[in-house]
Amino acid sequence: MSEQTVTSAAAARGPLAMEAISLSKDFRVGRGHTLHAVRDVSFNLYRGAVVALVGESGSGKSTAAKLLAGQEQLTSGAIRLDGTLVEVSSRGDFRRYKSEVQLVFQDPFSSLNPVHTVRYHLERPVKLHQGKDAAVGEEVVSLLEQVRLTPAQQFLVKYPHELSGGQRQRVSFARALAARPTVLLADEPVSMLDVSIRLEMLGLLDDLRQRFRLAMLYITHDIASARYFADEILVMYAGEIVERGPAEEVTQFPAHPYTQLLVASAPDPDNLGSTLRGGGRRQGSAASARQSLEGAATQGCPFNPRCPFADDQCRREDPALMRISDTRGAACWHLDVAAPELVSGPRGGGDAKAT
Amino acid sequence: MSADPATHRATGPATGPAPGPSLADAAAPNPAPNPAPNSGPMLDIRDLSVVYRTPAGDVRAVDQVNLALGTSEVVGLAGESGSGKSTLAYGACRLLRAPALVTNGSVIYSGRRVSRPADIMKMRPDELRRLRWREIAIVFQSAMNALNPVLNVRDQLLDAIHAHLKMPRDEAQERAASLLDLVGIPRSRLRSYPHELSGGMRQRVMIAMALAVEPEIIIMDEPTTALDVVVQRDILAQIVELKDRLGFSILFITHDLSLLLELADRIAVMYAGQFVEVATSDEIYREAAHPYTMGLLHSFPSLRGPRRELAGIPGSPPDLRHPPPGCPFVPRCAYARPECRDVDMELLPVATSRDPDHVTACPFVLPDTPAPPVPSAASGNPAGELGT
Numbered sequence: 001m002s003e004q005t006v007t008s009a010a011a012a013r014g015p016l017a018m019e020a021i022s023l024s025k026d027f028r029v030g031r032g033h034t035l036h037a038v039r040d041v042s043f044n045l046y047r048g049a050v051v052a053l054v055g056e057s058g059s060g061k062s063t064a065a066k067l068l069a070g071q072e073q074l075t076s077g078a079i080r081l082d083g084t085l086v087e088v089s090s091r092g093d094f095r096r097y098k099s100e101v102q103l104v105f106q107d108p109f110s111s112l113n114p115v116h117t118v119r120y121h122l123e124r125p126v127k128l129h130q131g132k133d134a135a136v137g138e139e140v141v142s143l144l145e146q147v148r149l150t151p152a153q154q155f156l157v158k159y160p161h162e163l164s165g166g167q168r169q170r171v172s173f174a175r176a177l178a179a180r181p182t183v184l185l186a187d188e189p190v191s192m193l194d195v196s197i198r199l200e201m202l203g204l205l206d207d208l209r210q211r212f213r214l215a216m217l218y219i220t221h222d223i224a225s226a227r228y229f230a231d232e233i234l235v236m237y238a239g240e241i242v243e244r245g246p247a248e249e250v251t252q253f254p255a256h257p258y259t260q261l262l263v264a265s266a267p268d269p270d271n272l273g274s275t276l277r278g279g280g281r282r283q284g285s286a287a288s289a290r291q292s293l294e295g296a297a298t299q300g301c302p303f304n305p306r307c308p309f310a311d312d313q314c315r316r317e318d319p320a321l322m323r324i325s326d327t328r329g330a331a332c333w334h335l336d337v338a339a340p341e342l343v344s345g346p347r348g349g350g351d352a353k354a355t
Numbered sequence: 356m357s358a359d360p361a362t363h364r365a366t367g368p369a370t371g372p373a374p375g376p377s378l379a380d381a382a383a384p385n386p387a388p389n390p391a392p393n394s395g396p397m398l399d400i401r402d403l404s405v406v407y408r409t410p411a412g413d414v415r416a417v418d419q420v421n422l423a424l425g426t427s428e429v430v431g432l433a434g435e436s437g438s439g440k441s442t443l444a445y446g447a448c449r450l451l452r453a454p455a456l457v458t459n460g461s462v463i464y465s466g467r468r469v470s471r472p473a474d475i476m477k478m479r480p481d482e483l484r485r486l487r488w489r490e491i492a493i494v495f496q497s498a499m500n501a502l503n504p505v506l507n508v509r510d511q512l513l514d515a516i517h518a519h520l521k522m523p524r525d526e527a528q529e530r531a532a533s534l535l536d537l538v539g540i541p542r543s544r545l546r547s548y549p550h551e552l553s554g555g556m557r558q559r560v561m562i563a564m565a566l567a568v569e570p571e572i573i574i575m576d577e578p579t580t581a582l583d584v585v586v587q588r589d590i591l592a593q594i595v596e597l598k599d600r601l602g603f604s605i606l607f608i609t610h611d612l613s614l615l616l617e618l619a620d621r622i623a624v625m626y627a628g629q630f631v632e633v634a635t636s637d638e639i640y641r642e643a644a645h646p647y648t649m650g651l652l653h654s655f656p657s658l659r660g661p662r663r664e665l666a667g668i669p670g671s672p673p674d675l676r677h678p679p680p681g682c683p684f685v686p687r688c689a690y691a692r693p694e695c696r697d698v699d700m701e702l703l704p705v706a707t708s709r710d711p712d713h714v715t716a717c718p719f720v721l722p723d724t725p726a727p728p729v730p731s732a733a734s735g736n737p738a739g740e741l742g743t
Contacts, residue, residue, distance in 0.1 A: 199667030
């Protein structure tokens with residue numbers, strides 16, 4: 001499958017930091033069954049830019065992050081960091097890699113060790129990644145200040161249970177920054193937090209991105225937050241990237257039927273009462289109660305069991321990402337039906353008449 | 356302290372014990388007509404106060420709260436973690452255990468099946484047992500873990516049915532199956548164990564459990580928080596559809612105000628154990644009169660329309676062991692002024708509102724307050740608009 005020259009919308013922000021090249025990951029489940037958790041996923045991360053990976057649970061977005069973090073072995077594909085192919089064959093390699101690429105987990109309630117203080121959580125990575133001669137004490141205090149846990153001295157002695165969810169997540173951010181990484185992979189960093197705190201945390205992440213010129217991968221199921229936070233959005237479904245493009249374009253003019261479903265499903269207070277109250281369903285939404293219970297197809301386009309435009313071709317062949325513009329692409333045979341305003345003129349490659 | 360009559364709807368009991376539509380109606384293709392809403396509150400919470408007794412002093416988790424839930428109405432309870440919204444709901448059903456203690460208030464239940472209104476706070480254990488699940492059911496938070504892992508779906512449903520209804524076994528089995536139909540799960544899943552179901556399915560099973568004996572009121576405590584948006588919307592649409600068909604009332608607890616705006620008829624915004632604003636969803640959205648509500652409204656990124664200035668609410672809720680004098684929101688409020696420290700937290704009607712029951716605890720900020728200070732600038736939050 002050729003990725004047809006779609007340039008990342010994040011590329012303008014800064015130099016290339018990390019390349020994911022045709023990443024695939026299979027899991028053996030049961031006897032003789034294979035789960036293709038990540039299938040042929042390629043994208044780039046740039047310094048100072050945010051790329052969002054959006055999808056539902058089970059779409060493979062967290063697995064993709066774990067592959068990038070070196071915590072899962074690739075089934076196939078390659079990762080380049082600053083132009084060099086990443087090969088993690090020894091513990092030393094792994095440690096050096098981790099000092100460049102850090103992962104922040106979703107759940108601040110379980111990602112911190114309950115028997116250790118904040119100081120311990122931060123001193124360890126500082127010592128590990130910055131060497132023995134680092135001024136550990138000062139570094140830890142400055143880390144806490146970076147994530148705005150002030151006065152720092154007061155927080156150093158606290159245990160995780162003494163902190164609120166937002167404060168815990170700040171400690172997680174500080175811990176990731178302790179390694180002075182160039183790439184930060186944030187796996188649903190705010191979805192466990194209160195809505196009122198989420199924005200503040202995303203603001204903090206944005207601030208850290210600018211200050212440290214971090215190349216950031218923001219994994220979320222909340223496409224609305226990706227609109228505000230990310231430069232480029234990659235939409236994942238059943239392990240594949242089904243659409244990619246600039247955040248504003250993807251959210252305002254979704255091309256792939258799955259992206260359209262995601263956008264239609266987000267709470268929409270501007271459309272008061274028209275959808276849930278009153279009992280009617282949103283017009284044009286492909287969702288019906290039972291459809292979300294359908295799993296992904298094993299043959300053809302993975303979205304075909306839930307797709308309103310699916311036909312025989314969709315059930316037979318899995319579409320590759322097709323170019324819509326310089327920065328946008330979508331993997332759908334029927335873009336001319338699904339998003340006619342985006343696709344001008346007759347298209348080659350896809351047989352659109354089959355419906 | 357609030358003892359405002361405006362929070363109450365008409366306080367008369369429902370007119371007679373009219374039997375509600377049954378599951379059999381629900382299975383019929385043509386939905387039964389809705390019972391007329393607003394025929395007096397089904398559940399009337401008056402001056403309810405709950406404290407948590409701790410060695411360091413009482414935490415006033417719920418402070419003199421009034422709330423009425425009408426027939427077939429969806430009332431949303433919004434607020435941050437720790438604002439007391441779950442405590443309020445559980446307290447009203449007497450589900451709290453020590454160190455929590457209900458110190459004041461009454462909760463009048465007047466369902467269609469009971470002969471006369473009764474105060475839940477004064478019920479004997481056997482009366483409570485009849486009330487719970489049969490009249491008021493709860494879908495608990497983190498439903499993922501609320502199912503018994505060693506029982507299959509059918510046995511759990513049968514458990515609930517047999518505990519509350521006298522019913523022959525085969526009839527109960529048929530009901531269990533039709534409950535799964537209701538929530539859109541194939542009957543083949545009756546024999547499945549919780550670990551064999553996806554999160555969305557487990558959540559649906561929880562809702563089926565709550566519906567098992569046709570309650571009049573369902574309290575939903577963050578029922579979809581752990582789910583992703585597509586599944587969440589499916590489940591919410593299904594809840595609304597079921598509500599319209601079966602005519603139960605919903606008290607929906609969430610920290611996600613954007614969800615409530617779409618789902619609820621009325622919304623009560625809770626902060627530090629008190630209501631700060633109560634109004635219809637439309638009024639909350641268009642004419643929010645309390646700075647905290649305004650803050651919540653500016654906290655979620657919108658997907659449609661122009662990119663808005665987002666602010667969030669900096670700071671954290673007050674320590675309820677030592678609540679500050681006056682308005683508890685003062686330290687985080689962009690509109691705060693010296694008088695706020697003396698304000699009595701009384702719910703006042705919003706005169707300009709189209710909703711006659713619209714009340715707010717803030718006497719200074721009105722919906723048409725011009726030139727609101729940009730909260731982000733006032734609070735020093737650097738990232739107003741993200742990602743630019």
